[in-house]
Amino acid sequence: MxxxxxxxxxxxxxxxxxxxxxxxxxxxxxxxxxEVPVMAVDELEVKFNDSALHDEIIAHRLAMIPLKTPLRGYNLPEECKCEGAGCPKCTVTLSLSKEGPHTVTSGDLQSSDENVVPVSPSIPIVRLEKGQKLELTAFARLGRGKQHAKWQPGxxxxxxxxxxxxxxxxxxxxxxxxxxxxxxxxxxxxxxxxxxxxxxxxxxxxxxxxxxxxxxxxxxxxxxxxxxVESHGSLKPEQLFLQAVEILAEKCREFEKLVGKLEEKG
Ligand code: SF4
Ligand code: SF4
Ligand SMILES: [Zn+2]
Structure with missing residues (x-):
């Protein structure tokens, strides 16, 4: 090629x-x-939510915020030693605590890893009026677009x-x-x-x-x-393409091995 x-x-x-x-x-x-894994919010603990939006809607909005994703350093939850329970090797914590009047945006999320942060700080999440409060902890993990659109990288x-x-x-x-x-x-x-x-x-x-x-x-x-290729910002477009080439090559090698085993049996 x-x-x-x-x-x-x-x-x-x-x-x-x-x-x-x-x-x-x-x-x-x-x-x-x-197939190219990127980070997205996958779980939420809501401590206070006096906003006009239900917890589920806030969770949905947070999940769809693209997060910058380092190419190395994190395991997919299913491949992690914690078996998906959540640990520093597979999970990033994003904390948020705000009181109104304030428009809560992606920039208000405080990440436990400076390399895993929202692609843009100005994505609106919810408007808090005077006296309203939102406090939560979100957990981001690697995933693939075939599991959910929030992990589709572009x-x-x-x-x-x-x-x-x-x-x-x-x-x-x-x-x-x-x-x-x-x-x-x-x-x-x-x-x-x-x-x-x-x-x-x-x-x-x-x-x-x-x-x-x-x-x-x-x-x-x-x-x-x-x-x-148009990236949502989690990875650069050239990284998306090169990752795809690597993943496809690995799939071909696996397929070759399986065919080899079948031939041995036959
Ligand atoms: S009209 Fe223009 S765009 Fe359409 S086929 Fe002809 S050259 Fe291509
Ligand atoms: S439409 Fe007219 S200008 Fe266009 S290729 Fe045909 S003859 Fe030429
Ligand atoms: Zn883990």
Whole structure:
């Protein structure tokens, strides 16, 4: 597999993957969504809650706050020596104690580990009016997106590499295709039309339908992919991709071993 980075920011990444098939591209996408572990609030002890929201709603809001997640240092609860009971090797404590008038936000959570904190301090949790109080302890643990959406670390998607061609011998420069192209990648040039940033093509084929002279053709290459990762902030997008590659490789090794055992038996 050849990988080229189209762009990379703190939250988003676009790659060009070449020399793989749709099954592998889709496996990488699914592993990012479902298998890469990140931290999320999983349990709550509420001491006081005079706010307008029930404990369960507060718990739900806390669980959906993305938490920065170190790549090493914590065990998955099911793999921890405490067997999921909760210990410093698998659990981070986030404490909160506030009185109104105050809008409680993610920034009010005090973490037992400075490396496991909300991705943003300004996510609203609840509004406390004068005389109202909220005091609680939340416990965050590693988990996977396939268990609950709160552990889904981001969004991953891909599309086949678009191929858009304009036949200059047939094109009369009428501009119909330019008008209908949603991302605006077809541009007039010297009485004809040229293709701009083809990676932005969404393969809608509106240009083909609009062209009465059949001068424009749209196709794709299913061995090349434009692969996009958007992180919720727990891990960087490149970490999500690399973790997914490692996890998928490990799954393949396990599968190979199981097939080997079956062959020995057979
Ligand atoms: S619609 Fe067809 S003929 Fe008209 S500019 Fe586009 S490609 Fe050329
Ligand atoms: S297929 Fe759609 S997005 Fe792609 S060039 Fe044609 S009109 Fe534009
Ligand atoms: Zn533990």
């Amino acid at each position: 050849e990988v080229k980075v189209n762009f990379l920011t703190g939250e988003e990444m676009e790659l060009k993957l070449e020399g793989i098939n749709p099954a592998l591209a889709n496996s990488l996408r699914r592993v990012i969504l479902r 969004i991953a998607s891909y599309k086949y590499q678009p191929i858009v061609r304009v036949d200059p011998g047939k094109c009369d420069g009428c501009g119909e295709c330019v008008e209908v192209c949603p991302p605006g990648i077809l541009q007039p040039s010297d009485g004809k039309v040229v293709v701009g940033e083809v990676d932005k093509c969404i393969l809608c084929r509106m240009c083909e339908k609009a062209c009465k002279r059949r001068a424009v053709t749209v196709s794709f290459d299913d061995s090349r992919f434009i692969f996009r």
